[in-house]
Amino acid sequence: MLAILQSLGIGLPFPYEGGLLDSYEALLTPYMLRSFLLSIKVGAIAALFSVVIGTVLAVGLWRMPSFLQQAGVIYKIPLILPHLAVGFIVFFFWAKSGLVSSAMFHAGITTTPQDFPSILFGGDGWGMIIAYVYKQIPFALLMIYASLKRLDMRLLETAYMLGAGKFRAFKTVTYPHISGSIHSTFCILFLVGFGAFEIPFLLGGSQPAMLSIEAYNLYFRKELYHRPQAMAILITIFIFSIAFLTVYLRSITGTRQERANG
Secondary structure, three states, X not given: OHHHHHHOOOOOOOOOOOOOOHHHHHHHOHHHHHHHHHHHHHHHHHHHHHHHHHHHHHHHXXXXXXXXXXXXXXHHHHHHOOHHHHHHHHHXXXXXXXXXXXXXXXXXXXXXXXXXXXXXXXXXXXXXXXXXXXXXXXXHHHHHHHHHOOOOHHHHHHHHHOOOOHHHHHHHHHHHHHHHHHHXXXXXXXXXXXXXXXXXXXXXXXXXXXXXXXXHHHHHHOOHHHHHHHHHHHHHHXXXXXXXXXXXHHHHHHHHHHHHHO
């Protein structure tokens, strides 16, 4: 409620002379729109890669013998790492002075470390995407693997007996069983990447910056009269998250109903 009121210029610790919606109108500038699109891009691409790779790994782990499945618990290690640690790991590997750049230099692929492409701190967001994918794949694997553990293997055996190949068995038996977990995981990971702060703070660029960084800069690094705009960014993130969940889940439900009717 405080964020909503202050985004409208109410309850501020200083006299506010603007209109109720001035802070929201300030978000319609080309720069802020680029920041919004960058946030969507980073969240969506990272979530998509994480879910796809996590699904493949989960199915592979699920098909392994039980003793190998127990050893596969090592995949949970990135889950316990804080985002700050993941950011430093990505920096250690992918910076111009990082491990990958040094390896390419010593292998003769690049003439100098500066020839290594600028993956981090760029306006395209790929450094943040790499960090999120590394952090999020284990979460996707965990969610989908837990769903696979509840799948009755006799359903797959029946599909094979009826002549279904591995791809068709996955499409008609396995995927419908885990689709709920896949969609839920995608929503969670997309919204985390869209609105999170730590990874963009460490690896993001400044032109444009992610929405969370713009809110931070406006609130802490500029004058008090920018506070309504910072609050407006936070409210926009919240409203977009609710709208995205509503539209996405309704579209998934509608698709399932169409398939059931068909």
